[in-house]
Amino acid sequence: MGFNVGAESYDRFMGRYSVGLGAQMADLAGVARGQRVLDVGCGPGALTRELVARLGPDAVAAVDPSESFVAAARERNPGVDVRRAAAEALPFADGEFDAALAQLVVHFMADPVAGLKEMARVGGVVAACVWDHQGGQGPLGVFWDAVRTLDPDARDESDLAGAREGHLAELFAQAGIGEIEQTVLAVHVEHESFEEWWEPFTLGVGPAGAHVARLADAERERLRELCRERLPAAPFTVTARAWAVRGR
Numbered sequence: 001m002g003f004n005v006g007a008e009s010y011d012r013f014m015g016r017y018s019v020g021l022g023a024q025m026a027d028l029a030g031v032a033r034g035q036r037v038l039d040v041g042c043g044p045g046a047l048t049r050e051l052v053a054r055l056g057p058d059a060v061a062a063v064d065p066s067e068s069f070v071a072a073a074r075e076r077n078p079g080v081d082v083r084r085a086a087a088e089a090l091p092f093a094d095g096e097f098d099a100a101l102a103q104l105v106v107h108f109m110a111d112p113v114a115g116l117k118e119m120a121r122v123g124g125v126v127a128a129c130v131w132d133h134q135g136g137q138g139p140l141g142v143f144w145d146a147v148r149t150l151d152p153d154a155r156d157e158s159d160l161a162g163a164r165e166g167h168l169a170e171l172f173a174q175a176g177i178g179e180i181e182q183t184v185l186a187v188h189v190e191h192e193s194f195e196e197w198w199e200p201f202t203l204g205v206g207p208a209g210a211h212v213a214r215l216a217d218a219e220r221e222r223l224r225e226l227c228r229e230r231l232p233a234a235p236f237t238v239t240a241r242a243w244a245v246r247g248r
């Protein structure tokens, strides 16, 4: 999957976009002082940090299957109960939390409906978001578009769970979650140079990083140059949109 990587690599590749979603996700879930909440698929802790700022470390728990991310999330958020676990088997009792949030995680779950059911079991409110990979409006749109131009058979992220309009809400409904509300979240990230945008793709993070790692040198160079042609002159801003759903 490409998540057994160092936290710094993640920060430079996807963390630069996901950090801007944290406050929006906490607002969507209605996170407020006095609550106890769970961050599912916390990664190195982009959303965890926002939850701690709002509630304090004792009121926040987090899980992720990646050992390196669990270690980083613990180090970055002292006092938070960070455990190595997957959404599909949460190591918590029924109703232990007021809310369970999954930021950019549902599309990586082995069984998204089972994962959402588990989130509903342990929390009252369930909130999740997934980049609009199918509409090409996520942060990797230019990259996957260039990949498909060079290799029409390449598998991108557009058919992953929740990556097309309305699908995340369908998954919530299949998990038996009610009071479903859908919205779109957006982040804007400025890139000072093409190199600063491209280099993190070579760090092996996520499906995009795994794709680049599989390429021969010449193929990687062609992909890099096609991305350069398609991006605006630096500095440029990437606006990334995510489908987001809340229910209970």
Ligand SMILES: C[S@@+](CC[C@H](N)C(=O)[O-])C[C@H]1O[C@@H](n2cnc3c(N)ncnc32)[C@H](O)[C@@H]1O
Binding pocket: 003, 014, 015, 018, 019, 040, 041, 042, 043, 044, 045, 046, 047, 063, 064, 065, 066, 069, 085, 086, 087, 088, 102, 103, 104, 105, 108, 109, 110, 115
């Ligand atoms: C794109 S990252 C998002 C990390 C973090 N939430 C953020 O917003 O930066 C996806 C995360 O989902 C985790 N993940 C993959 N499969 C999972 C599962 N079945 N249950 C929970 N987390 C999972 C990965 O280890 C990775 O940390």
